[in-house]
Amino acid sequence: MLPSVSEMTDSDVGERGGKRERLVSAAAELLHRQGVQATTLQQIAEAARVPPGNVYYYFKTRDDLVRAVVDTRAQEIAEVLDALVRRPNPRSRLKALARTWSDQRDLIAESGCAIGSLCMELNKQDRDLGRQSTQLFNPLIEWVGNQFHEMGRSDYSDLAVTYLSTVEGASLLANDLRDPEVLARQIRLLEKWIDALE
């Protein structure tokens, strides 16, 4: 079994020329833009500048590559959340997190939220891949819930769902309407809502 990205040493990466990482990176982008099912290994290999068919040297199956993309997304989320703990209070942390969506409004209007659309597609798979999506939303729900809890709200769990529902729903509509400003406006309203909470 090959080591995961996080387990690889620098020398491993050097020996392979970073091809595994290029594959995961190219796959992440293509799965976001085209969808999981619509993207072929050939397209991923081409985008990563790796010989087609050679993907199987780095990943045992196609599902394994998809799993690696999910792991990478989960890691990105963890990094974003970790960076926010520097902020002084839960209110400003929640608003800063929301702004990571409006900052990406152009991309989201074009291809939807990378997390939300990935989850939705994984949730339709009946294989074990299907339950991998919890890696993405669960940490977010817990983190957001913790912020509301710190604010002294006993209904922190419902508030976390409301928060993420707004963000994901607005991303879906902005994508469907191909209008980044739809997302920007909803995030602004979400910030007001956070400020208005006691």
Added chain:
Amino acid sequence: MLPSVSEMTDSDVGERGGKRERLVSAAAELLHRQGVQATTLQQIAEAARVPPGNVYYYFKTRDDLVRAVVDTRAQEIAEVLDALVRRPNPRSRLKALARTWSDQRDLIAESGCAIGSLCMELNKQDRDLGRQSTQLFNPLIEWVGNQFHEMGRSDYSDLAVTYLSTVEGASLLANDLRDPEVLARQIRLLEKWIDALE
């Protein structure tokens, strides 16, 4: 060109044994449960009890069948919205529409919102099929916006997006968490929000 479902007379249906309708109905359910890309014509034909390969007698291409499913969903939406005009005021109409989602909470927790997930997948297609999704959300946004407008709100457009964002986002999270009550709770909060608006 074959007549669409709405244009078919009873005798047409009788002669065909309703196979076209069975195909669209089976396709709609499978696209919802498995996704557009993951569903094959064989699966649809089998579910509709129509000989495999015979699908092309009723639909010129696979995309045409998907289009028929989208048309059917759009028609379903129109029917639901039409039925709501009997209600006395915009506030009760908005709450009644929201309840159509919580009424389907078990199905949505299992497979997501039929409209939202269909839109998300269509939005990733670069063919002309991709822009068909506007048939689904546009009428909803306009109708919901009209209700807020009748309530005297000048920001009716933003409110309509907030309303649908909440519903679609909550459906996505309920699906990911496999928890119908998540959706039910968010719809209850949405109803309170509607009541609280001036």
Added chain:
DNA sequence: GTCTATAAGATGATAGAC
């Protein structure tokens, strides 16, 4: 008018060459 057999093409995966 209805359906079967099959073509044509693409995709995931493997075996083995370099």
Added chain:
DNA sequence: GTCTATCATCTTATAGAC
């Protein structure tokens, strides 16, 4: 250790039988 050639399978689509 890296990559190429190829297989087996599946899927859309068509031609033509009944």
